[in-house]
Amino acid sequence: MSYRNTITDQIKLTEHIQLVTSNGLKYLHVAHPKAAAHISLFGAHLLSFTPTNSAPVIWMSDNAIFNGVKAIRGGVPICWPWFGPAKDSPTVQPLAQTQDFPSHGFARNHHWQLLESQSNDDACHIRLQLTENPESKRLWPHSFKLIAEFIISDTLTINLTTHNTGNDSFDYGGALHSYFQISQPDAVSVDGLDNDAKTTRTLDGHIDIVCKNPSAIIKLNDKQHQIKIKNEGNNAMVVWNPWEAGAKAFVDMPDDGYQTMFCLEPAIIGENAVTMAPGASHTLTTILSVTPV
Numbered sequence: 001m002s003y004r005n006t007i008t009d010q011i012k013l014t015e016h017i018q019l020v021t022s023n024g025l026k027y028l029h030v031a032h033p034k035a036a037a038h039i040s041l042f043g044a045h046l047l048s049f050t051p052t053n054s055a056p057v058i059w060m061s062d063n064a065i066f067n068g069v070k071a072i073r074g075g076v077p078i079c080w081p082w083f084g085p086a087k088d089s090p091t092v093q094p095l096a097q098t099q100d101f102p103s104h105g106f107a108r109n110h111h112w113q114l115l116e117s118q119s120n121d122d123a124c125h126i127r128l129q130l131t132e133n134p135e136s137k138r139l140w141p142h143s144f145k146l147i148a149e150f151i152i153s154d155t156l157t158i159n160l161t162t163h164n165t166g167n168d169s170f171d172y173g174g175a176l177h178s179y180f181q182i183s184q185p186d187a188v189s190v191d192g193l194d195n196d197a198k199t200t201r202t203l204d205g206h207i208d209i210v211c212k213n214p215s216a217i218i219k220l221n222d223k224q225h226q227i228k229i230k231n232e233g234n235n236a237m238v239v240w241n242p243w244e245a246g247a248k249a250f251v252d253m254p255d256d257g258y259q260t261m262f263c264l265e266p267a268i269i270g271e272n273a274v275t276m277a278p279g280a281s282h283t284l285t286t287i288l289s290v291t292p293v
Helices: 134-139 243-249
Strands: 007-012 017-022 025-032 035-040 045-051 113-119 124-131 144-152 155-164 170-172 174-176 179-181 189-191 200-202 207-211 217-221 225-232 236-241 261-268 274-276 281-292
Touching (some): 035 124, 155 274, 225 261
Antiparallel strands (some): 017 025, 025 035, 179 261, 189 200, 207 236, 217 225
């Protein structure tokens, strides 16, 4: 059942932000004059972002599971402190020797704490926090503070800041696993996946690639709008669409879901993980702006 249809209580935090409880999970609903958005405290997971008088920017699976255990399909999952299978990640090895190590880290499978919410005529600001706990220590034995900041206006900014609060250095990777809403595959093209911005990529089948030298600004062109994606702090862009066979393999995606989604993910992957000294911090940022066509 969709989280949108199971609201049981609402608490007004500011003029534009409400805290909503649905089937035991908590969400922040933003209704600002410049945009609407929804954020799940489970995973610090952006579920939607729609500027006023615009088509939805973010894709959510109609079959997404909201049980506080399984990562949510769609939106912008936070992959941290590794990306992809744990057994393949240099930031996890040699720890990932058991099958219960989750892909894409553990941040998207934890409940986060609401630190701050503010709103004014220009934007809504929301900050969520995750710190180490017994389960995170079992998977990744480091002390940390992870802050997810959302700035919601006619643009969307997501800042994911990692703080090393321990006494030893650690390496981390991850991604802002952004699912974008598209009108149809043959209406889509992407510019900026290479640093000289000369290559345009279209969507005409299964794609799962890592672009290791992306431009700082990626442009997703669709027949309804252009989305400009400005990234900082990443060393790659991951481009993904599971296409028909892949969509059918996911229980939490409709069989035709691949026709309306396209993932463009600023990521920190591979051997170029970020090394964090004690007391250091690093921020992964994506900024989305929409221009009607």
